[in-house]
Amino acid sequence: MVWMVSKGIRGIDMFYNLNIKGTKKWRKTPDKCPHCGGKHITGIEILCAYDGPLFWECDDCGERMLRFTKQTTVKHLRKTEGLFIDLEGMENICQQPPN
Ligand SMILES: [Zn+2]
Secondary structure (H helix, E strand, O other), X not given: OEEOOOXXXXXXHHHHHHOOOOOOEOOOOOOOOOOOXXXXXXXXXXXXXXXXXOEEEEOOOOOEEEOOOHXXXXXXXXXXXXXXXXXXXXXXOOOOOOO
């Protein structure tokens, strides 16, 4: 699953918005959700932040789990701070606005 950064929330705000409670990290998809025990875990990729899943989300209860340390996750999310997002066309994402 791929997420786009939203208009108002990006960078560190995005991290807080994710509301990841745990500090344990899973390098690979967790076998089951530590919160509800559900086995349907989806990797979430944030467009322009990291190429590949940046964190995991439980399809059953919505619990989110870290793939990297908080520090690393925030570092990747910070890349989205300066993005110019053209909502009209996805192909223009990641480009800087014209002067
Ligand atoms: Zn769950």
